Amino acid sequence: MRVLVLFFLMLSMLTLKYLMGATGADPMPRAILAFGFMIFAGYIAGCYVVKIGLPSISGYLLAGIICGPELLNLVDHGTVLQFGIVEDLALALIAFTAGGEIKLSKFKKCALSILSISVLQAVLIFAIVMGGSYLAMYHINSFGLLTRDLIVVSIMLGAVAVACSPATTIAVIVGSRSKGRITDITIGVTVIKDVLVFLGFTMALAIAYAIKVGGTLKGGVIGEALIVIALSLIGGVAVSVVVGLYLKYIRREFVIFVVTVSLGIVFLSKLLGFHYLLSCLMAGFLVENFTSLGDRLVGAIERTSMAVYIIFFALAGAMIDFTAIRTMWPYALGIVFLRVLGTAVGTYAGASIGKEGRLLKRYGWMGFVSQAGVGLGLVVTVARVFPEWGATFRTVMIAAITINQLIGPITLKLLLNKASETSEKHLEEVIAPLVKKVQGIS
Amino acid sequence: MESIIFILILVLFAYMGAGLVFKSWRLPFFISSFLHAGVGFILMGVAVGPLGMDWLNSTRLDLFIAPTSIILSWAGLMFGLQFRVKSLRLISRANFKIAVIQSLVVFFFCCLFLLPLRYFKPDLFLSLSEELPVVFALAAIASISAPTAVSAVVRRMRAHGTTARTLLYVSASDAIVGISLFGISLSFFKMDTMVEGAFVQGFIWLLITIGLGFLLGILYHVFLKLRLSSNERLVIAIGIVVMLAGAASTIDVSPLFLSMIVGIVLNNFSDDQDRLLSLLSNAEKPLFGMMLILAGAYWMGFESFCVLLSLFFVVIRIVAKMLGSRVAFWAVPLMKGNPNLFGLSLLEQGGLSIAMSLDFLNRYPGMISQIVVSAVVIAFVINGVASSYFIRLLLNREEGIA
Structure with a gap:
């Protein structure tokens, strides 16, 4: 109907x-x-x-x-x-919710796993994608690049591959009402990797540029990246203070307040060159964990989540560039494979350090396949800095990100189902047998 | 983006400030009615608009055409969702008759007196076909009243008599006539069909608008009939409002009118539209504030023609309201008291009048529309403040409440 x-x-x-x-x-x-x-x-x-x-x-x-x-x-x-403004607002709200999903009490219990998986994933994805793509390009080299350029391209491929999509992760988790250890670890790793990717990408960009021009690495570039990340996080702290005071003393007009604050963060971040995703993540985290009514505010935003996700992801779907996939799919598939390999190895190693179960070690990678806006933003930066091969790089990476964007939510849902952490699986495997048991007794 | 954030900040601070003031002090009647009428937002709009700090200059105001359509569509839907034929049957039919008659008299009276408009300012070179939409729009705007001040005063004075009830009912329901007349006028005088055979074209556009309203109303009803969570209902509500704004703008008809039809259809086909209404009303404060600020920004200042037209509009509306009430109470002798005072108590125009003027501005962009908005804004301010006084006087005299 x-x-x-x-x-x-x-x-x-x-x-x-x-x-x-x-x-x-x-x-x-x-x-x-x-x-x-x-x-x-x-x-x-x-x-x-x-x-x-x-x-x-x-x-x-x-x-x-x-x-x-x-x-x-x-x-x-x-x-x-x-509809850029609507998209920005949606992303800010999603990031705020993502930050709010990190509840300290729960995350303390799996902090070691989150940290080890995040760091190892970032390092191994970078290494495997960079190494693999270098070897592949060296042997095939259908683009006719010099060895120095091959190194630069593979560094940038590795750096972009680390990016994941907090928006997709949160959307799938909130949408399937998942709860449990693997859900918490997935959120935690996604958020921490989001911080790491900005730092790692800036470093990689500086190194790649130094290799390309044959100069030395300037420490200032990394310092600048650190400052931007720090300022983004400080911006998030400032926002959380404002939200905290508002919740304490005013407690009214929540709709206008949330929309104004979210758009305000986006606007100021763009004006000052911050990463508003980081600011919103930080603000959501602090509001949820350190203000008296923060959980209610985050909960209220979550209750409007479906509208936000539909708007954001439908617009993202309309923007998907299939021309890139049609022309570059073999290369894109190669990068997707290398990235998944890096993620799987990183997750396995990190989960082993955190003494996690077999399920996370084996299938944990499925939660980190998706890529979206952050990755695309990085690709645009690379294409701008290296105009000689930037356009081809952009097409290949857009194709790879598109594939990741399409399969990522599916693999994450599969993982959560496998872990019986989605509400439907929980209902099917825990509640339904209990009901049957009770019915049998009665 | 900065313009939207700026307006949102203004709206937020205004509501916070008003909340704080109302919580801390019991304000004098005049000031509280001034704030309740939303005059503060209009003044803010003037302050940040081209006449004030020029923050919202004409280039930035142009960016608000799309958001305004969405706000108008939301307002129309909200309004339509409050009209249920079953409920109308429960309430005295006499009240509804008074509302309709009063409204129609005001409309025709204002049309008659506004017709020589183009002779007021010959240098605008308005032809009759260009002038008629302006006249009909202004007359339709003049015919509506708002229940905000009435309900505030009635609540404050704890009035429960027939006069208070009739006043509440008439002020709440005459807008349906006003918006319908407005929508019909806009359909008849669509700018792109203002050529030979305009009547037939206009009539077809009117049919299209009404037909589309019915069709979309029924289609949306199918969605809303399903068992939905609050999250899903919000998605549907946003989808309806945005799509209606888009549909109306695409064929260049009034989003206010189209959405009102959809709202009425939805409300009368289903018993469960209160949830949709309450969802939409969550956005009332920010959207209402934004609309008034925008209207204030469009105000053209104390240009002689503008002031003259505004004052003329205010005066003929006052006369028309008194005459309308007289005719209505002559036709439906429900109340024995003073019909002139009853008419004066219906002076408050409310946000809908501003919505209608902005709707007109979106359909007929240009100097003359800005003059219409300016006239409506001035009338809004004057009537918003004056009506509370008359309502109090009426209740005082008719129901003996001091």
């Missing part, structure tokens, strides 16, 4: 577009219309993919892909760009 309604909504939308055809030069009304339709399509696709065991965000992405320029072309790239 819902699909039928959606079909009629689409028909009415196309009729309106046809009616407008002769008169409308302004693309904004069509953009708003398409955006509204995409919300419905995302919601319905999300409902249906859950029925076949996939995470709802795969449905949101799918809706975006279907409405996007590759298929129905209801929304084009220009339209998506018009």
Whole structure:
């Protein structure tokens, strides 16, 4: 029934577009219309993919892909760009929720595992992707690069591969209402890796640039990166203080407050060159753990999460560049494979140090496949700094990130199901037998 | 982005400040009615607009066309969701008749007196076909009243009599006539069809708007009929508001009118729309504040024509409201008291009038629309402050409450 309604909504939308055809030069009304339709399509696709065991965000992405320029072309790239502010707001709210998901009391218990997996994953993904891609390019070298350039390219491939997607991780976890040790470790590692990636990427960029120009590494670049990360985190602390005071003394107009604060962080971060994702993560973490009513605020934001995720991931789906996949899929698949290998080895090693169970050691990597906005941002930076091969690099990496973005949520949901930490699995494996038992007794 | 953040900060501080003031002091009647009417937001808009600090200059204001459409669609849906035929049957039909008659009289009276508008300022070179939408829009805006001040005064004076109830009901329900007249006018005088055969074209556009409203209303109803969690209902609500704004803007009809039709359809097809209404009302404060600030920013200042038109608009609206009430109570003799005072008690225009003027501005961008917004803003301020006084006077006289 819902699909039928959606079909009629689409028909009415196309009729309106046809009616407008002769008169409308302004693309904004069509953009708003398409955006509204995409919300419905995302919601319905999300409902249906859950029925076949996939995470709802795969449905949101799918809706975006279907409405996007590759298929129905209801929304084009220009339209998506018009909603940049909505996307930023959604991402800020997701990051805030992600920070809020880190509850100190729970994370203290698995701190060693989180730290060891984060660090080892970052190091090993970087090493394996860099080494593997260097060897592959050295032997194939279909791009005709010099050895020095090959080293630079592989360093940058390794650095970008470390990035993961906190937004996807949180969306899948919140969407499937997962709870448990593996869920906590996955969130913790994703968040810590998010901090590490900014630092690691800046260092890698400085090294790669030094190799390229044949100069020495400037310590200032790494220092600058550290300052930016520190300032982003301090920004998060400042925001949490403001939120804390607000919750203590004012406690009203939460909707305006949350939206204003989130957009304010995004705006200030862009103005001052901070990473607003880090600021929001930090703010969410501090508000949840160190303010009296913070958990209520984070909970309230979480209750609006579905709308935020649909908007964010449907827009992301519409932006997916399939041309890149079509042209560069063999290279992209190679990078995806190397990255998964690095993640798997890193997770195994880290989980062993943390004395975790077999499940996490063997299948833990499945929680860290997804990549999205952060990775894309880094790719753009690389393409700008190294214009000679930047365009090809960008196409290959966009293709790889797209593949990761599509399979990442699915593998994470599989992991959480395997660990029986999603609400449906919990219901199926713990509650249902109990109910049967009780029924048998009675 | 900075403009939106800036407005949101203003709205946040305004509500925080107002909350603090109302909590700490019992304000004099005049000041509290001034704040309740939302005049503070308008003044803020003027202060940050082109006439003040020029923070919201015309380039930045242009960026608000899309958000304004969404706000209007939200307002229309909210309004439509409050109209249920079943409920109308429960309440005295006489009250509804008074509301409709009063509203129609005001509309036609204002139309009549605003028709010579183009002779007020010949250098605008308005043709009759350009002038008519302005006249009808202003008349439709004049015909509506708002229940905010009425309910505030009634609550404060603890009035429970027939007059108080009739006043509450009429002020809450006459807007349906106003918005309908407004939507019909905008459909009839669509800018791109203002050529030969405009009547037929306009009529078709009106049918399209109403038909689309019904169709979308029924389609959305199917969604809302399902068992939904609050999270899902929020998604649907956002989807409806955004899609309606897009649909109305795409075919260039009033989002306020289209959404009102959808709201009415939704509300009358299902028994469970209160949840949707309460979800939408969560966004009331920020959106209402944003709308008033934007309207304030569009105010054109003390330009002689603008002031003249505003004052003229205020005066004919006052006369029209008194006349409308007289005719309504003559047709439906529900109250024996003073119908003139009853009419004056309906002066408050409320946020809907501002929404209608912004809707008009979006459909007919240009100088004349800004003049309309300015006139409505001035009338909003004057009537917002004056109406509380008249409501108190009326309740004082009719129900003997001091």
